Amino acid sequence: MKKRVLTSVGIVITLILFFVLKTVVSDYFFDILILGMGVFASIEASKIFSKAGVFNNLILSTSFPFLLFIANLLGIYYSLAIWIIILINISLIIFMGLISFLWSLISKRTVDEIRIRGLNCKKAKFSLLKSCGNIACFVYPSLFIMSMMFLNHFDSLDFENIQSFNGNLSIIILLLAFLIPIFTDTFAMLTGMLIGGKKLCPKLSPKKTISGAVGGTLWCVLFLACIYLILNATDMFYDTFISGGLPIWVFLLVGFFGSVVAQAGDLFESFLKRKANLKDSGRILPGHGGMLDRIDSYIFVAPYLFLAFVLVVLI
Numbered sequence: 081m082k083k084r085v086l087t088s089v090g091i092v093i094t095l096i097l098f099f100v101l102k103t104v105v106s107d108y109f110f111d112i113l114i115l116g117m118g119v120f121a122s123i124e125a126s127k128i129f130s131k132a133g134v135f136n137n138l139i140l141s142t143s144f145p146f147l148l149f150i151a152n153l154l155g156i157y158y159s160l161a162i163w164i165i166i167l168i169n170i171s172l173i174i175f176m177g178l179i180s181f182l183w184s185l186i187s188k189r190t191v192d193e194i195r196i197r198g199l200n201c202k203k204a205k206f207s208l209l210k211s212c213g214n215i216a217c218f219v220y221p222s223l224f225i226m227s228m229m230f231l232n233h234f235d236s237l238d239f240e241n242i243q244s245f246n247g248n249l250s251i252i253i254l255l256l257a258f259l260i261p262i263f264t265d266t267f268a269m270l271t272g273m274l275i276g277g278k279k280l281c282p283k284l285s286p287k288k289t290i291s292g293a294v295g296g297t298l299w300c301v302l303f304l305a306c307i308y309l310i311l312n313a314t315d316m317f318y319d320t321f322i323s324g325g326l327p328i329w330v331f332l333l334v335g336f337f338g339s340v341v342a343q344a345g346d347l348f349e350s351f352l353k354r355k356a357n358l359k360d361s362g363r364i365l366p367g368h369g370g371m372l373d374r375i376d377s378y379i380f381v382a383p384y385l386f387l388a389f390v391l392v393v394l395i
Contacts (some may be wrong), residue, residue: 084367089373095258103251104234110232111153114225118145120371121221121379123359125179125352128357128372132355134195136213137180137243144218147172148226156233157387165230173218180213214246220348221372221379228382231257231389239393246258249319249389252311257385259307261345261377262339263300271295284350297339304335326392334388338381345380349373 101109126141155165184207234250272292311317362370
């Protein structure tokens with residue numbers, strides 16, 4: 081318990097530091113944090129996928145966040161249209177999937193790998209399966225978590241109405257990306273312990289209850305309402321909410337569905353660990369397990385918030 085608390089304090093301090101650097105110095109500092117999360121999560125996900133029978137190349141899975149980082153950074157820096165940056169991301173997934181296939185096909189070690197795994201298939205078929213496994217790793221978690229870069233630079237993206245938010249929308253979206261999972265996870269646990277009741281999904285996560293899931297979402301929305309009122313009372317964010325057209329009901333609606341998405345992300349990682357027969361995704365965070373254990377909710381919340389706020393800005 082002591083290790084978990086100390087690690088949690090360290091995580092909070094790190095987040096505060098990067099938010100300060102983003103606000104005071106440059107948005108690009110936060111990209112470094114996102115890259116670190118993506119790399120460590122990809123290493124763990126690659127190993128989990130392999131143990132679950134979804135074979136992949138660890139080197140390619142680990143290097144993919146770096147490729148997305150460079151592609152997104154250059155696209156944002158040179159003010160490319162967001163649809164072009166996303167198209168480049170998809171092209172990288174296809175290209176690296178092809179590299180994975182060819183790598184496995186020409187490698188002399190592939191035959192030994194097939195034998196060691198006790199499989200009965202030809203080299204070409206195994207190479208194709210391994211390529212598909214790599215593509216799965218490229219999407220989850222790399223593509224999803226690296227989409228947080230779009231949240232970090234949301235004010236710089238090419239949307240017609242973005243200027244009306246006075247350059248502060250990215251801070252609000254990033255706050256939501258971290259606060260929604262934190263509020264949901266914390267109060268789902270507390271509500272579940274207090275009320276108990278029927279299990280939400282006993283085969284995937286025996287401790288989670290329906291009451292906890294509902295309570296986590298309701299308390300999350302309540303605390304987000306408090307966050308909105310606090311931010312709205314400041315000079316920095318008042319114009320963003322009022323002039324930009326971000327009323328409290330939109331803010332809370334986004335938060336409500338974000339809480340549901342966060343819990344889906346948690347359950348999905350539990351599903352992967354069940355398939356791989358693992359308790360934790362890793363040991364990098366004492367008391368918490370692996371990076372994937374800590375950011376499983378964020379992985380789903382990041383792309384959801386991007387799509388949600390694209391709709392908010394466009395509508």
